Amino acid sequence: MIIQGKCHTFGNDIDTDVIIPARYLNTSDPQELARHCMEDLDPGFAGRVQQGDIIAAGKNFGCGSSREHAPLAIKAAGVRAVIAASFARIFYRNAINIGLPIFESAAAAAGIQAGDEVKIDAEQGVIVNLTRGESYEVTPLPPFIQEIIAAGGLMPWVARKVNRDV
Amino acid sequence: MGMTITEKILAAHAGLEQVEPGQLVNARIDLALGNDITAPLAIKEFRKLGVKVFDPERIALVPDHFTPAKDIKSAEQAKLLRDFAREQKISNYFEVGRMGIEHCLLPEQGLVGPGDLVIGADSHTCTYGALGAVATGIGSTDLAAAMATGECWFRVPETILLRYHGQLQPYVGGKDLIIYTIGQIGVDGARYMAMEFTGEAIAALSMDGRFTMANMAIEAGAKNGIFPVDAKTLAYIEGRLQRDYRVFQSDADATYAEIIDIDASSIEPQVALPHLPENARSVRELGEIKIDQVVIGSCTNGRLEDLRQAAAILKGRQVHPEIRAIIIPGTQQIYREALDEGLIQIFIDAGAAVSTPTCGPCLGGHMGILAKGERAVATTNRNFVGRMGHPESEVYLAGPAVAAASAIKGRIAAPEEVR
């Protein structure tokens, strides 16, 4: 999997309440959620973000609530991947489960500036910053998690299992 | 090699003799929880599988976040839960009027016991660690999968052992200990890890205080918070838990990622400043911070002991004329007990508003949203930007004693100030 796009940058400890404020959680329609993505931190984000863009952020991205609406809002806003120095645990699970590609790389998080064009090579585990001519190593995903991703998310993975059982 | 309590519970549920940190295991779960925000998404995903739930007795659905329904969309979400519960014969569905905030309600109703492995599509599911269970938050898709299979995958976490020494000062409770701890280790200080709470200060802590601490383990990024099972735990589950349970204990030679010793006797009542729970200060260090609202409630501090502490301070006094004090008992049963003990009367006489159980303002849902520029002292667990309303409002986290004192003073105040 190769993902290339323009980066939007955010800082440390970006919590799920700023990714999608709870006041919009009376729906789970991804398009509606996408309209309010990052609203309390960067009200212009939902309007600015383009299909295929990438988010790059600092440590502990997605901390806070278990709301899957957070990765859903990011995905529906058109974001193809999230790069962060580290991810909060539940966000990490949720992103994998719904098929939002995430990449952990402290070097990338430190090196990428807003507007940089980057190319992520998931198989090689490397992020190339085309704007700055730098490249960063990605922390590899455990094989079991790669299996879920390859199946297309948790539900297709479980569907295979459930059908096997019956 | 020795194992921690968390490792033992995960191993037992995965059918393994031994597990170690970093290992991925597929484990049988004892209970799966969803609420009116997370379950609708889970139900949508679950339906794609075309199966029935693995065990209707081991699923709990609690409409607590936006209920009693605050608007039409919320009513539709809650209805999805209700209809699904009826269709799948899920008996642990709790309707408005018999309901409570999920993390107060489930232990109270005897749905969680020592040694359990519990998942919930709510990050504060870690609350049940107070009972010596491994309980952790997951997302809606995880819940959907677990409702179908009765299983969930886990990465065995490393454990941080926290030892609290000494005796607590007056007005210092579980909330102060956990805010102080998060202040020490940071909001990602226990990311992906288990926090094991021990020491004589913990042994002396009530069950309500332990629930408060376990509840906020997630605020340090932890997968779960867990307490040793003792006589207090067993007394709590007595008459509640209707099924078998197993008491696990960490081995003396268990391996910890870190051991942190905390002198609990030196901790004063704490406040976490906006906009992260790690911004911990002693209340006495703060200067004059004027506030507009006080909220006492939530899955962190909406239990009977919390209401008793607040009532002890509010008794015979008045909420400051410029303050709105909103008090929300965590469950219908807590509400009833508070009524019987005369606590509700104290609150109403003091000029506070008392609400039926709901998450309400804790997540900026309803029942006390902040306007631009307003400040609240809340006994809740998160003070992120916009958490309780306008993105330019502020939430200061504290325990019930500080919150009640602040309601009287109209500014952040130490409990001693109103004596």
Ligand code: SF4
């Ligand atoms: S009270 Fe607050 S933190 Fe607890 S479950 Fe409800 S919204 Fe979440």
